[in-house]
Amino acid sequence: MQFVDLANRFKSNVRVIAYGNTVQEADGKSVMQMIILAAVEGTRLRIAADGEDAQAAVNELTDLVKSGFGEEMSEHGN
């Protein structure tokens, strides 16, 4: 839940998109949605944020995922 906690510290909206068998999107600030998303293991994730602190949000969240989960990811901020 570290991810959700961190996401909630930013003002920006955070979306997490998982490219598994299907493409799923979750609200990065929602523990419920993230649980459902995280069910897909070894998936490529994309973290997107929009808002005033979007860049910081994407950077920090990406670092967290990289350190914690070591999964393949791509970065994208806007």
Added chain:
Amino acid sequence: MEIKKGIGVSPGVVISTALVLDAEDLAIPRRHVDDAEVDREVDRFHTAVQRSLAELATLRATMTEKYSKEIGGILDFHISMLKDRTIAQPVVNTIREQKVTAEYAVSVILRRYASNFLAMTDRYLSDRVKDVYDIERRILHNLVGQRQESLAHLTNNVVVIAHDLLPSQTAALDREHVRGFATDVGGRTSHTAIVARALGIPAVVGLGNITTEVSSGDPIIIDGNRGVVIINPDDEQLAEHREYERRQKVLEIELKELVNLPAVTLDGHRVSLQANIEFPNEVDSAIAGGAEAIGLYRTEFLYLAAEQEPTEEDHFRAYAESLTRLKGRPLVIRTLDLGADKYTQSKAAVPERNPFLGDRSIRMCLHDIPMFKRQLRAIMRSSVLGDVRVMFPMISTLMELRQAKMILNDVLEELEDEGQPFRRDIPIGMMVEVPSAALMPTQFAREVNFFSIGTNDLVQYTLAVDRTNEKVAGLFCPAHPAILILVRDVIRAAQRNQISVSVCGEMAGEPLYTLLLLGLGLTVFSMNAPDIGEVKKVIRSTTLEHARHVARKVMSFDSERQVMHFLREETRKIVPEAF
């Protein structure tokens, strides 16, 4: 309009507005609210979430020190769920769009998540469904909690609709505004029935699914005489029941005229009619209803009304208030008779397999002597304020009685050492409600000053019938010849040993049994105050000689049907309007 048939357990007719109570662990029915109430429901949801968060924060603070980090992590997850806008937002939307209660919306949204979780293949993740249920229960609990609070401060008259009323709920009722009860389950001697009769308000139980068919705010008629509930009545029904209500009031006035007349038979035999109460403030209405004394003060409500066990001072205040209101009239205090009820079972660490045969009543007290002593100390301290008598419930062996008396003696010594004033000579009695005691009344009579026959439990234990189980409740009948033999023998043993004996179960308040009990030699009847008028009417309309004749005849019957039929005929002869 819809008419539903149940069991009328407390007489009277009331036309009022429904207030539906949710109970924990039950499916939450879809329940619509008015446009005007939508905002209030949203507020209730937010308040419940805030309270749940506060509870979890407190729990979290104590937990992490004591337990592993893992549990702290689970609580953090619960906190995250409560803060999750993908829960809060859909709940609020559901309330607003579908115009439903907060309870319903919370259930729908969380159960949707739960089914998503369940569908996951990852074991760890699918196990999280338990956390979802847990958080649902916590929010609902806080929503129900608000409801219970609001029950204590009502502004309009209502009838309470519930699955089954819990003692803790009735203890919190606003007695001014609650005018009737209707419940899904229950029987003639269920808690709801007892409370309704004590309050003198109509009640219908065993209605099946009334909680799902009525919404709060619906107009409703409760007819406790005929066991009927009418939801959204039409004009014709309303008119008919207003007339009915009016006639009932006339009858009540007639009975009130009897209040100040003594309970004496036509041939001059005097008996004492007393009242059973739960709260000190019932004393006034009991006296106003014609009670000469309080023959049974049930002290359980002291335990049920508060969150924690009452202190000695809580006990003392209640007894002192009752005695002050009684102005010298006797007060029989029954020591704690809890256990074997939903309330204690739900609190127990390990629910008992057979609670009615388990650790209840005097047994519970003898297992928790400090608690028992707190109550006994308060009773003895109050003895200087009036005519107090103490009574031990559910005595089944002489050893139990002797143990209880020994503890009482300890209390007397303690009070003496402390220099507290008390009366040493207060009468000590016991309930005769277990067959083992009723079968050897002579031995018990030598060791107490009075008996009180508790017919409800005596019937339950003798006939092996759970009176709250609708399927067998029909077998529950005080007219069973086996019960009558026990009652007769207990009265006889008391007379031979020159101690007083009363009946304080439901039987005492039913005019159907008045002739019989009178004929068996009973001189003290203790009942719910609203029943005193009718019982007195029967007593004043007969002679002791005739009652004895009726009793002899009844004792020759071998089935409860014969007994009831005969008693009904005989009572109708002397008081035609009784049935």
